[in-house]
Amino acid sequence: MKKNNVILIGMPGSGKTTIGTELSEKIGYGYIDSDSVIVAREGKRLNEIIAEIGREAFLDIEAKINSELCADRCVIATGGSVIYRGYAMEKLKTIGRIVYLKIPYEIIEQRLGDLKKRGVALKEGFTLKDLYEERTPLYEKYADIIVELKGDTIAKSVEEVVRALQ
Known part of the structure; x- marks a missing residue:
């Protein structure tokens, strides 16, 4: 398997899906939303899966599916919690470059509604701020490239990612 994919990681609301679809069109790649x-x-929807089987079992399913992805010249938008299972991240690193879409907490907070309805794998008693602080070092650990976004337009954000990939 060639290492010719672009794998987007980041917090829920960081733009992985939106930027990922636009980026794939711009660079002529396929698109996969994990x-x-x-x-x-x-x-089932993510929130239904989490409610039914719990956070840890969901993280195992997410990691298994991400580690089994076979892709060639694709932009892959991962779920925000993929970084909790190192083996999945190591597998993803073998098929592409990991790009962390780093966005300020305040913008994430503005963009997100109800985390449970959105299907976010949140630890019991955790706030969005707790989640952000816990995940940020993990995103940074696994990233090959960190793209700092400021909540600009989609087109500008895509350009930032393209520039970082060159």
Whole structure:
């Protein structure tokens, strides 16, 4: 398997899906949303899966699906919690470059609604701020490239990612 994919990681609301679809068109790559793959395989929305089987079991399913992805010249938008299972991240590193879409907490907070309805794998008692502080070092650990976004337009954000990939 060639290492010719672009794998987007980052917080929920960082723009992985939106930027990922636009980026794939701009660079002529296919597009995979790993959350959509999970939903298709499990036959349920993310929030339903988490409610039914719990956070840890969901993280295992997410990691398994991400580690089994076979892609060639694709932009892959991962779920925000993929970084909790190191083996999945190591597998993803073998098929592409990991790009962390780093966005200020304040912008994430503005963009997100109800985390549970959105299907965010949140630890019991955790706030969005707790989640941001816990995940940021993990995103940075696994990233090959960190793109700092300021909440600009989609087109400007895509340009930032393209520039970082060159």
